[in-house]
Amino acid sequence: MQWNDRPIRFVAGLHGNEKAPVRALESRGLRFVLGNPRAYERNVRFIERDLNASFGVEDGSYEALRAAEILRKIGEKEVVVDFHTTSASSVPFAILTDKKMLPLAERIGVAYAVLMTHNIKKGHALINFRDGISVEMHGYDTEESFQATLHVLRALSEERSVPVRVYEVYGVIKELGDYENFTEHPDGFTPVLVGEQSYDFIGLKARRLG
Numbered sequence: 691m692q693w694n695d696r697p698i699r700f701v702a703g704l705h706g707n708e709k710a711p712v713r714a715l716e717s718r719g720l721r722f723v724l725g726n727p728r729a730y731e732r733n734v735r736f737i738e739r740d741l742n743a744s745f746g747v748e749d750g751s752y753e754a755l756r757a758a759e760i761l762r763k764i765g766e767k768e769v770v771v772d773f774h775t776t777s778a779s780s781v782p783f784a785i786l787t788d789k790k791m792l793p794l795a796e797r798i799g800v801a802y803a804v805l806m807t808h809n810i811k812k813g814h815a816l817i818n819f820r821d822g823i824s825v826e827m828h829g830y831d832t833e834e835s836f837q838a839t840l841h842v843l844r845a846l847s848e849e850r851s852v853p854v855r856v857y858e859v860y861g862v863i864k865e866l867g868d869y870e871n872f873t874e875h876p877d878g879f880t881p882v883l884v885g886e887q888s889y890d891f892i893g894l895k896a897r898r899l900g
């Protein structure tokens with residue numbers, strides 16, 4: 691598949707326990723990069739450190755070495771669609787680190803895109819090093835995220851644009867409370883990724899962009 695005359699490169703399993711997208715891509719016979727094979731085999735998120743926070747890191751860890759290997763596999767002319775799953779109860783959404791990838795987010799049939807310029811990976815995510823987007827879907831290894839992956843693949847092959855609501859992350863939620871992802875909180879922010887167990891915060895604060 692292509693986008694703007696650039697080959698699309700699918701990536702899944704950057705986190706080893708996020709299995710549904712891997713199974714979905716395999717079920718369609720599509721080529722993709724399996725992010726963290728060792729962690730995938732053990733059904734754990736990572737071996738030594740978060741691979742999707744290891745790009746451009748040189749600490750000799752398994753994940754830092756694997757990140758460098760992945761960057762050698764994926765050319766700069768390619769665009770990445772990098773599938774993730776989350777424990778957060780949420781509709782599927784795209785993550786961008788650069789607004790110029792918004793037209794790609796509009797091609798995958800999701801309702802929301804979240805711009806993480808100052809992201810939680812501190813600039814060491816795959817999409818900080820290659821053009822592209824990440825996609826977050828609910829359920830590490832569930833039918834819901836399996837189907838959500840197939841939905842993205844179908845949308846990409848149909849080559850139609852669907853407008854998305856765009857949010858920008860600007861802070862973290864630290865206090866327990868009653869939050870619903872993508873529903874504006876009375877305090878004026880929109881929660882994103884509330885319910886994700888892998889981080890040491892409750893969720894992210896985002897604002898709607900015009």
Ligand SMILES: [Zn+2]
Pocket residue numbers: 704705708773774775
């Ligand atoms: Zn992930």
